[in-house]
Structures are given as C-alpha cells and as structure tokens.
Amino acid sequence: MDAFVITHAVIFTVDSRNWVIPDGYLHVDKGRIMSLGSMEGLKLPDDLPRIDFNGDALLPGLIDCHSHSSLMRGVTENLALMEWLPLYQREFRAMTAEDAKCAAQLVYLEALKSGTTCIMDMYRFMDQCGDAALELGIRANLAPYVADMPGKDFFSTVAENEALIESHHDAGGGRIKVWMGLEHLFYCSSGAYHNAVARAREYGIGIHTHACEQSAEEQAVTEHFGKRSIAQLEEYGVLGESTLLAHCVWLNDDEIKLLADTGTAVAHCPVSNAKLASGIARTPEMLEAGLRVGLGSDGNVCNNSLDLFEEMKFGSLIQKANRLDPTSMPAQTLLRMATIEGARALNLDREIGSLEVGKRADMIRVGLNTPNLAPILLDASGGNLLWNLVFSARGSDVHSAWVDGELLMENRRVTRIDEQKWLQQAQAGAQKLYERASQLDAPASMTN
Ligand SMILES: [Zn+2]
Secondary structure (H helix, E strand, O other), rough: OOOOEEEEEEEOOOOOOOOOOEEEEEEOOOOOOOOHHHHHHOOOOOOOOOEOOOOOOEEOOEEEEEEOOOOOOOOOOOOHHHHHHHHHHHHHOOOOHHHHHHHHHHHHHHHHHHHHHEEEEOOOOHHHHHHHHHHHEEEEEEEEOOOOOOOOOOHHHHHHHHHHHHHHHHHHHHHHHOOOOEEEOOOHHHHHHHHHHHHHHHOOOEEEEEEEEOOHHHHHHHHHOOOHHHHHHOOOOOOOEEEEEOOOOOHHEEEEEHHHHOEEEEOOOHHHHHOOOOOOOOOHHHHHHHOOOOEEEOOOOOOOOOOOOHHHHHHHHHHHHHHHOOOOOOOOHHHHHHHHHHHHOOOOOOOOOOOOOOEEEOOEOOOOOOHHHOOOOOOOOHHHHHHHHOOOOOHHHHHHHHHHEEEEEOEEOOOOHHHHHHHHHHHHHHHHHHHEEEEEOOOOOOOO
C-alpha cells in the first residue's frame, strides 16, 4: 500500500512546537508524510485507503540510541559494571555468527513490538545484525564493537567494520546505516580512533563509543592515560557532530561545555546506569547546555528491557527523586528525547523523529482503549494524554508500527517474519551459547 491516510487519530507530531492534533489525519505516499492536519481539513479522494484510528494515538516511532544485541538476559544480576563486564565478554568469546543473527532477531523483534522503529546497535558479527534488520524491516544503525588491543580479539576488528560499510551501509533503501564503532578507551588503540575519524569523514558516517559510564572507570582511565575520558577522546580527535557517546554519567561542567562546543551527542541510558549502579547522569545540565541527548536502553543484558516507554518514565522519575524537584524532566522532554532528540543524536532528524510533511513515515499507533491509559482528558495540547503516554503506557500498548510508511506490525503481529520461529531460534541458540560460555573462564577485570 503505497498511499494511505490515517484518520481520527490523536497526533503527537513532536515538531518544534510540540503540535498536537486531537482529531487528526495523516497522509502517506511512497513512504513519506504528504500532509497532516485536523479531520475538518481533510480533502483527500475517497478512494484513498483509510486506516481509522478511532481515537488512538499516533506518535513518531521511538528511537533507541544505544543498544546491544545479545542472547543474555537476567543472567548477570547484582553485579557492578566492573564485575559484570568480564562475564559479558565471555558471551563474546563463545559466540558464533549464527548466535549474532539469533540475538539481533530477538532484540529487534522486542524493540519493534514495543514501539521502537529505529535502533542503534553495537555488537559483533554485525553483517548478521544487518540481515536480521533487513528481514524484519526495522531501521537500524550498526556500530560494531571494535577493539584492537592485545587479548581483545573476541570483539570486532577495524577490517570487519570497514567491510560492513561496503556490504550494508544504506541497504534496505537507506534503513541500514553503518557507523564506526569503538568499544572503549581501554580496548582500542589510538590508531583505531584515528582510523574511525578518517573513515567517518570519508564515508560521511558517524562514530559511536562508550564513555564516562562509571566513577571507578573514570578513575582507572585517569590513572592509565593521565587524563579523563572526554579529554582523551578529544585528544584522539573523536569529539564532533558525527560522534555519539553512550552514558556520560560522570561529566563535570567543563566536559558538558566541551561536548556542547564540539556538537558531540550523548545516548542517555538511565535504567542501565541505575541497574549497574553507575550513577545518575546530569541530563538536565546537558539539555540546558544544548547537547543533543537521545535515550538508550543499553540492551537486554543490562536493562533488562528494551521498552522505551519504561526508559522515558524512569529517566524522568530518577531526576525528580534525586533532585527533590517534581518539575525536573517533564513528560514532554522525555517524549522528545525518545523521538526527535534521538533522531538528532543519530543525525537522522531531517528524515525521521517527528511527524512533519516531507519526513519518512516512521510512526506508531498506541491503542488507548485499555485500563492503564484511561481516562483520557484531551485538550489542544494533548491534556493528560501526554502524561499517560510517558508515565502509564507500555510497549505492549503499541498496536501498529510503520517504517517508511510500510506496516511492520499490525495489531501486535509483525508482518514480515514468523515471530515464533525467531523466538525458537533465540531460545535454542541461547542454550547452546550458555553451555559453550560456561566452559570458558571469565577474565578478571576490565583492564586485562
Ligand atoms: Zn553499552
């Protein structure tokens, strides 16, 4: 269905004015939004296929700016980051390309079914991840876990990253983007950073890496390099408008200013940061400084959910509780971070992130006829529905999802692939992987 019109939807455009249309229509043709507005202004031909939302909400598809495909969930619990990392690495040493495919299938399926239409994934064997995304139809940004320090050969190589650009960048009509990925300062040589900067420029692509996640990590970085993470990344020439840093929990004022001055973006992962006892990122200060800040789940292994509705709620509540300030991080801010700000962080905001004429039709329908979202008191700016969507909705309330105007999930059923088959493959793959991984010793700490 190339052209269709959605009718009788409560449309949250998340444009620059946060325009809400209480009873609206949205017209899609060839994957892009052609027009939208109030139902009274609808003047489209009657023979155009119509999807009557019957008062359900239409939002831009959610954007997960930092995730990791994985077959691990609920198996590395009650551990701090430094204790947890070696166990996580064991999965990498034991895994095969087939495991990567199963993991990406599982993760992208969970993401899409909870309303995420665009994901940034960092993993190994990412040609497999790219293929999984192409099969499901989700928009995916792939940043391999590149590590080139001795003993880290169980991650990805620079050569694999470069091959992935050739094989998958802009595949699926542009739905797949390949980035230069770098695991962490301890795992990558200066050459890997310099190469990433050169390749990013050459291909016009982004750079994605972890930074400044934990206090103990920051201390270890300072001891090893003689400077803090952000300063070291600056020295490597990595900071800039095409770079996205995950976490950034322990930024000081100068570092926030440096990221703002260089236009560097941040993927904020509040649930993962809380779960791994990393701390609470200074998100309000980052936003105040004008940083581009998107939301990230950090994947099933350290979250343990990919539901960005949870991430929005938690990202707001943790700041309110920590600052004893109920006005901190309101619903509108979180909805923007999960959509248009995420698109800005990924440099995709000209194409996606809001519902505006000319943009790609990446969008979700949230069913409102459910106890956890009632009652609804609508007004011209969304009334209580804005708060209900951010604080009361769940990923399972997402009824349908489109990418490029293509219906990828309808009434909770994914359209392109056999969901049960993918789940069975993930289950069987995980059991074999755990068995192989359990026979390996975990390295003792992050720095060795
Ligand atoms: Zn991560």
